[in-house]
Amino acid sequence: MCGIAGIIYRNGNGAHRLGADMTRMLQSMKHRGPDSTGYALYRRPSADLIMRIKLDDGGGNGDIEYADRLRRRRREVEARLRAAGARVDSIEDINEYTIAAALDYDGELKHVADYVESVPGTEVLSAGSALEIIKDLGDAKTVGDAYKLDGYIGTHGIGHVRMATESDVDISNAHPYWAYPFSDVAVVHNGQLTNYHQWRRRLERLGHRFASDCDSEIIAVYLAQKMSEGATLEDAMRQSLDDLDGVFTYICVSDDALGMAKDELAAKPLVLYEGDDMVVLASEEMAIRAVIDREIETYDPYESQVMVWTR
Amino acid sequence: MDTVEAPGTVPQARFDPRGLVELDETVPRTAEIDGDKATFDAHQLTTRQINLELRRLIYGEGIHEVTVRNPGAKHSLGVGILQRCKITFEGSLGYFACGLIDGPEVHITGRVGWSACENMMSGVVVIDGNAGSLTAAALRGGDVVVRGQVGARSGIDQKGGTIISLGDAGSMTGFMMQRGHQIICGNVGHGLGDSMYDGTIYVAGKVASLGIDCVPGEWTEADTEFVTRKFRIYGLGDPPELQKFVCGKKLYNYDSLEPSERKLVL
Numbered sequence: 266m267c268g269i270a271g272i273i274y275r276n277g278n279g280a281h282r283l284g285a286d287m288t289r290m291l292q293s294m295k296h297r298g299p300d301s302t303g304y305a306l307y308r309r310p311s312a313d314l315i316m317r318i319k320l321d322d323g324g325g326n327g328d329i330e331y332a333d334r335l336r337r338r339r340r341e342v343e344a345r346l347r348a349a350g351a352r353v354d355s356i357e358d359i360n361e362y363t364i365a366a367a368l369d370y371d372g373e374l375k376h377v378a379d380y381v382e383s384v385p386g387t388e389v390l391s392a393g394s395a396l397e398i399i400k401d402l403g404d405a406k407t408v409g410d411a412y413k414l415d416g417y418i419g420t421h422g423i424g425h426v427r428m429a430t431e432s433d434v435d436i437s438n439a440h441p442y443w444a445y446p447f448s449d450v451a452v453v454h455n456g457q458l459t460n461y462h463q464w465r466r467r468l469e470r471l472g473h474r475f476a477s478d479c480d481s482e483i484i485a486v487y488l489a490q491k492m493s494e495g496a497t498l499e500d501a502m503r504q505s506l507d508d509l510d511g512v513f514t515y516i517c518v519s520d521d522a523l524g525m526a527k528d529e530l531a532a533k534p535l536v537l538y539e540g541d542d543m544v545v546l547a548s549e550e551m552a553i554r555a556v557i558d559r560e561i562e563t564y565d566p567y568e569s570q571v572m573v574w575t576r
Numbered sequence: 577m578d579t580v581e582a583p584g585t586v587p588q589a590r591f592d593p594r595g596l597v598e599l600d601e602t603v604p605r606t607a608e609i610d611g612d613k614a615t616f617d618a619h620q621l622t623t624r625q626i627n628l629e630l631r632r633l634i635y636g637e638g639i640h641e642v643t644v645r646n647p648g649a650k651h652s653l654g655v656g657i658l659q660r661c662k663i664t665f666e667g668s669l670g671y672f673a674c675g676l677i678d679g680p681e682v683h684i685t686g687r688v689g690w691s692a693c694e695n696m697m698s699g700v701v702v703i704d705g706n707a708g709s710l711t712a713a714a715l716r717g718g719d720v721v722v723r724g725q726v727g728a729r730s731g732i733d734q735k736g737g738t739i740i741s742l743g744d745a746g747s748m749t750g751f752m753m754q755r756g757h758q759i760i761c762g763n764v765g766h767g768l769g770d771s772m773y774d775g776t777i778y779v780a781g782k783v784a785s786l787g788i789d790c791v792p793g794e795w796t797e798a799d800t801e802f803v804t805r806k807f808r809i810y811g812l813g814d815p816p817e818l819q820k821f822v823c824g825k826k827l828y829n830y831d832s833l834e835p836s837e838r839k840l841v842l
Contacts, residue, residue, distance in 0.1 A: 534708065551649045553649075
């Protein structure tokens with residue numbers, strides 16, 4: 266089933282409590298997917314490239330060398346970041362298995378991302394000057410508390426609560442997906458894609474990597490590919506309606522825009538509120554009501570619709 | 577497994593690892609009753625509590641008119657009420673609003689989510705805002721009036737009653753419809769009346785495309801009378817100029833009789 270949500274503030278110059286708002290929205294849709302929760306949050310762009318890296322899945326499954334392994338991987342990741350030509354300004358330990366590295370790097374993003382991921386077991390969750398992806402198992406409250414998102418100040422973001430249907434319940438298979446190797450683009454999806462394997466083979470031949478077995482990851486990588494060919498976010502999303510088969514409603518964000526696309530059957534829900542102060546969209550109106558307490562008018566977009574809002 | 581109960585005992589210990597079960601079964605009894613009218617605030621109540629309070633008032637207290645404030649777009653409110661009464665929801669409802677009802681006259685001042693009034697048997701539901709997809713799915717009788725737009729597949733599998741939308745409608749409107757009427761005052765999406773068996777769809781705006789075996793029908797006096805009467809009842813002004821669509825009966829191998837009627841015919 267899955268629940269998706271997005272919010273973009275149109276004023277305030279990025280000083281909004283994005284983390285708290287997103288947690289409220291996702292927690293109100295917990296019944297749509299209690300397996301894992303994910304956020305893609307944007308703040309005002311920094312000069313550095315922020316790379317969030319997962320060293321392992323949490324817990325270590327009782328492995329007594331888990332702590333050692335994490336330490337070794339962290340050292341190795343740091344070394345490879347330098348070897349790829351990036352200056353490491355700082356590394357923040359988000360929790361025992363996730364780090365956020367601030368890099369001074371102007372080369373090709375794919376180069377440094379592939380260098381990091383060549384350390385077995387690691388995965389680049391997101392990379393960009395404004396984007397940070399946070400995802401873990403459990404409901405929004407659990408994840409929001411664990412990653413201290415309550416005080417996260419930002420400009421816009423998306424979120425996802427997952428009910429796993431196509432692939433495993435773990436961090437790699439949780440949404441949102443970063444549009445590897447395109448900086449600052451992320452996607453959340455509700456639905457099933459039926460031509461996943463076709464597209465995965467096509468995109469793999471073009472040199473893209475897939476971090477999971479989840480069909481939704483295709484959308485992120487597909488959009489990244491189209492944008493690297495010169496399409497705008499909106500054009501790439503319109504093309505995806507013809508190229509992707511199955512039932513889907515997805516929300517895609519870049520550093521200054523947020524967009525939604527719905528398949529031609531309109532089989533997956535989305536409710537929209539467009540106000541002067543913000544645009545909020547979610548699988549259920551309950552989630553919108555969780556952040557707006559006044560009476561508002563909302564509507565459902567129709568089939569084959571693509572809409573994009575800018576900040 | 578959501579609940580674990582020891583055999584032969586009153587269920588008490590519950591195992592709910594995902595925290596999804598609404599445990600609260602106590603009737604809140606917070607309504608202010610004034611003669612045969614009652615009002616209560618749903619803001620702090622769960623879905624289950626709101627429905628329990630509605631049932632207590634309508635069945636237990638014999639209240640004729642209930643107003644629910646702040647429903648907060650919660651799902652499955654006002655479902656399964658099988659008695660004539662008036663219910664007003666001041667605000668928006670979520671999915672499955674007023675499903676399976678038989679008799680009530682409902683007014684929703686906000687909007688509704690997906691599958692509102694599904695399988696409704698009789699009564700009236702007036703929605704001031706927009707409605708999501710699958711509005712009045714498998715409607716058996718009664719009238720559903722949406723002052724805004726409706727989503728995709730409204731009146732899917734409709735078996736009676738009337739759906740009126742003053743705005744647009746999405747794709748596959750009246751999909752596999754078997755009986756009843758739909759009046760859409762705006763434009764409709766692709767596949768109008770796809771695989772419909774019977775019934776009538778009136779459209780005022782543009783039709784993106786007709787579905788399989790849905791054809792324009794011949795307008796009669798009875799159509800004018802029906803549309804004018806419905807618009808008069810709900811105070812919707814003069815009806816717009818409408819086009820009529822019916823089943824082409826090319827794929828038609830069925831009758832539209834109720835089981836009781838079929839017995840009489842045979």
